[in-house]
Amino acid sequence: MMFSNSSKNQISPEKCEEIGLSVMHIDTMAGKKINSKINYVTAMYEAEEFSGSCKIRGHGNTTWQTRELYKRPYLLKLNKSAPLFGMKQSKKWILMANTADKTSLRNEYAYFLARNVWNRMKWTPDARFAAVFINGKFNGLYQVTEKVEHEKLSLPEGSFLATVNSRLNKEWNFRTQRGTKISIRMEQKSEAEYKKMEQIIQNAEDVIFSPDFKSAEKGWQSVIDEDSFVDWYLINEFTKNHDAKFQASCYFYY
Structure with a gap:
């Protein structure tokens, strides 16, 4: 949603509800502004x-x-888990602004494809659109989305979640021998455990770039699940996702 200042000021929770749009209210302590990616601001929320x-x-x-x-x-x-807007119960939620996409539909389109067309991936975040009011003022149309976390994938013991991350700003970060920047999205692990995960990823890269990479037994099919990778590739191609170029936000699990 794009609004001029004058029209934005005329949008009320009642008008949003009249057209069937969900509403979320967030009121920060003493009206404090949210201007940091590191420091949290204490607040109260209301969502239906x-x-x-x-x-x-x-x-x-x-x-x-x-x-x-x-x-x-x-x-x-949230201080206590809640199933916001009919989604599964969770404490952490992403409020996606979608400012780079004036339709606000590309992410939802990708999720739709992942659930209904190319649906052989382990997990797809759920999301709902909502009009967000911060400290009583309309802030815009947001996509309230499940946060990507290891626990939500229900992976077996010994598995882990990682992401391509050019900023290398998570708990454990490293560069593969070919320079791909990886963050392992697992917290409170020992250095030995992180190193083991790092080696698994490095071994996969070695196989992909080995002379035997086409081999059914020793090649890329031995380290990558073909069905889920093809689905991931096609969805990113259809939605023109710039993050898919292996710079950031490319999640994968072992």
Whole structure:
């Protein structure tokens, strides 16, 4: 949703509800501004029948630094888990601003394809659109989205979640021998455990770039699940996802 200042000021929760749009209210302590990706701001939230205390901070990288500062993405952390807007119960939620996409539909389109067309991936985040009011003022149309976390994938013991991350700013980060920047998205592990995960990823890269990479037994099919990779590739191609170029936000699991 794009609005001029004059029209934006005329949007009320009642008008949003009249047209069938869900509404979320977030009121920070003493009206404090949310201007950090690191430090949380204490707040209260209300989303349909659920309400309570929470914390909120900035989220994203390029999207957080966008020139459209009137509408930034946020990470909302509830003090108590809640199934917001009919989704599964969770404490952490991403408020996606979608400012780079004036239709606000590309991410939802990708999720739709992942659930209904190319649906052989382990997990797809659920999301709902909502009009977000911060400290009583309309902030814009947001996509309230499940946060990507290891626990939600229901992976067996010994598995782990990782992401291509050019910023190398997570708990454990490394570069593969070919320079791909990886963050392992597992917290509170020992150095030995992180090193073991790092070696698994490095071994996969070695196989992909080996002379035997076409071999059914020793090649790429021995380290990559073909069905889920093809689905991931096609969805990113159809939605023209710039993050798919292996710079950031490319999640995978072992």
